[in-house]
Amino acid sequence: MIIGIYWGKGKPSDLTKFLQSFLEAATATEILKEGIIVKNTLKIIKIRSFICDSPSRSFLKGVANFNSQHGCQKCTVEGQYSYLSRTNYFPQKACEKRTDYGFRTKQDELHHKYDSPLLKLPIDMIQDFPIGYSLHLLNLGIMKKILCGWRDGKFGNSKTKWKK
Template sequence: LMVEGFQYNGSLIKIEIEAFCCDAPALSFIKCVKPCGSFFGCSKCETQGEYVHNESGRGGRVTLPEIDAILRTDESFRSREQQTHHTGLSILENLPINMTNDFPIDPMHLVYLGAMRKLLHIWCNQRRSMKIRISKQIISEIYGILEDIAKLIPVECSRKT
């Protein structure tokens, strides 16, 4: 359909894919690559992650410390220049698409569950001496609003909290 299109009412209709919009777990599944939290999981660059232990000494996470890492390209993706990034051969590689640029990064995991979550934790749990702080009253009001919104979310949506 992307190459030859199809006829409809005497007109040739070609299909064009602008982007695949999916969350991070779905992205790694359909592209057959490592998940974003793994050592070779970045879909945009070829950096190797480093494991950083939590301050408590229990657990930790993989971080991507390089700022100027080699960028992943469609060509480097398809030629498997970083073999450790791939878990298999994706059927999507048969399509005339860009295997890096046509897959935008999911903001939910990076922003809403990442940086924003951390900022809210800092603002809500800091001592009174901090200049930027959310009061307990406002936190309570926010929770009330979120609980009201959660009642309106259909049961098919698994993320209510």
């Protein structure tokens, strides 16, 4: 069940204020810990996931964006900057996975920008924020960079430029 869909011309200036009514509803009655009784039956309530695009996910979690050196939301890989492509890339494939405990204790200090108000909720700050959609991973990220590079010949190799 979708609880809310948010949109606008820009991100909220104050995340805590933006999430205030949601956090109050989720924590005021202890509904997430104790559940709710409906027709004499106890119903357990759990926030299953927050579905966000990459910029929104970073904003909600208070972490570095996906294209920064410490931006991977699932592992602790450190990105390297490429002066050729003017982007960060992640050379390691086998890295330590992020955990909810590691996130909450800020084991990777450079990954965190500020404390998210969502830390007050009984959620897993890693697993409850799924990643795996093509929009920012391919269509607006890698694919756009590749297409513009081929079009403009910015890869430093004339064989990679499209011919008219």
